[in-house]
Amino acid sequence: MSGRLLSPDELEASLRQIGAERYHSRHPFHKLMYQGNLNRGQLQAWALNRYYYQCRIPVKDATLIARLPTSELRRVWRRRLHDHDGDEPNTGGIARWLRLTDGLGLDRDYVTSMAGLLPITRFAVDAYVEIVRERSILEAIGSCLTELFSPAIIAERVGGMLANYDFVTAETLGYFTPRLDQAPMDAEFALDYVKENARTPEQQAAVLAVLRTKCDILWAMLDGLYLAYVDPRLVPPGAFVPADR
């Protein structure tokens, strides 16, 4: 795996190449979504499952903050807790995601119960938290680098959904607007960190590998949705069954 030492800019190019090949913007489920080819039940399934990811984000971030060695690093990373948990009730990313599930007609108690999750969603998202808990700090920070690629997928998703689904409003999609500023700021910090701190071929290989794994996590979440709700509609025992099919 590990070859010669890359320059910081070569490392960045290799990271961006992984995104070009493996980010879930290339997944057929995403394409169906932004092109207007999903029905309301399929969008519900997506929002319901993605809610679990949103909920685990501050857990992941707090897990990392607990491992960071300096006040400076912890202060920077703490911003993410504010973004996702908010500064007062009904603010922050998780609360905004619930307005999305509301807008799609899902019962809020059902969503927050997590009873209808696809098991694949749970296993994939839990794998993300595990990376941040168990691997090196360099890899934990590197696993967030998918944020480099998120503005493009958000633009495609929001534009496509507003244009193609009459039951989706700008307010329903309010989650995404602040992410267009937050994600690049977060990604820039993480990118600078790994470019400065991955100083051996082995460390660089580890950062590249963890970004591949993080892409796999996001991809697997859409795999689960595709299998259960698009084709061949093989819903695992106990998982959400949409009313609109």
Next chain:
Amino acid sequence: MSGRLLSPDELEASLRQIGAERYHSRHPFHKLMYQGNLNRGQLQAWALNRYYYQCRIPVKDATLIARLPTSELRRVWRRRLHDHDGDEPNTGGIARWLRLTDGLGLDRDYVTSMAGLLPITRFAVDAYVEIVRERSILEAIGSCLTELFSPAIIAERVGGMLANYDFVTAETLGYFTPRLDQAPMDAEFALDYVKENARTPEQQAAVLAVLRTKCDILWAMLDGLYLAYVDPRLVPPGAFVPADR
């Protein structure tokens, strides 16, 4: 979740009911396999991915042994290490599984590199090890109770594969023969343990929940195989692509 206290026999009946509803013997991929409706490439994908599960079994068992409080319990559980890792080179379950991947025409270095695994396989199997590491000992032991249901699926799988695939021999399937004795012995111990030690409604609910999750893990592994190799053949970036399709 937790209601009244069940009798030990009622608890057993509830556990068996979970198997009847959620064990992966009900998954379409298993049905295609034993009914002879997979090609060699699809069987390769199954054996390749399942190899990761086999490899993690002794890790899971050693993780549990490390947590068990008495020599007596550790001695009983140690048997599983012998079963899976063998008593000398080229014996034990993992080595026998490699004879299965050999027999299906897979390159052994490729199999053991794990390079072609479906990410879903990895996330699901790792979730199993996590359960045994993080949850109560009662739940860790309860998570093995899928072995209650394995003799029936093995009989169906071995009989169906020998009858339906001319490239599959009894020797190739040698992994499964000892499992027909080992699994019931292991399952009996685990079942007795949970019947004796799940003494509150909450503990019983936890045991039932962990068996559901373990069934979800096995199910998710077949979901991943179905999506990538049966329908709609959506192979994730970097995963195994069979030569026979």
